Amino acid sequence: QSVLTQPPSVSAAPGQEVTISCSGGSSNIGNNFVSWYQHLPGTAPKLLIYDNNKRPSGIPDRFSGSKSGTSATLAITGLQTGDEADYYCGTWDTSLSAYVFGTGTKVTVL
């Protein structure tokens, strides 16, 4: 059972914005950097955000991350059909001495 909680699903129309929350605690999000991953079934997962809010090269600025206290948020603006995927947050958990992932959120473009 994951220590990082995400909503199971979010949806919006093309061009709209969705936000995905990731709730944790002081041993994980509260004191460590958060990353976000996009996973389309049958493909390799992709790093979208690292260090809470940084984008790797090639990731469009439609994707943005933020962190406040023990929660983190991924925002996707200008939603496209190609954004339909599962999204996971991840971070190091100091108490568990393990890298932990969120429960995952399925994004649907209506």
Added chain:
Amino acid sequence: QVQLVQFGAEVKKPGASVKLSCKTSGYTFSSNAISWVRQAPGQESEWMGWIDPNTGDTNYAQKLQGRITMTTETSTSTVYMELRSLRSDDTAMYYCARRRCSGTCYSGASLDYWGQGTLVTVSS
């Protein structure tokens, strides 16, 4: 470009072992640790551990201690993960991923390149 290549699928009986490979290219092999992550059908992703090719140091998830071994082969830039005493709940897609570090390699860890995954099915 950075690539992590994993092959196909494995079918194993309960109690058997499986050894998966992850061949890397496009960067200096010793510069980044390689992590293994698995995802069972309908379940969350689970971090299994990582290995630093530069030092050989490993850090395994506590629940897998005693059943898992990660090794490297520098000549081919390949990382291996062996899981023993397989059970049905080990059925999952297994991914390797390169670890990047911001500051420390724990609080600042992220997984920046991933392989395509190897499906392991454990069934009698």
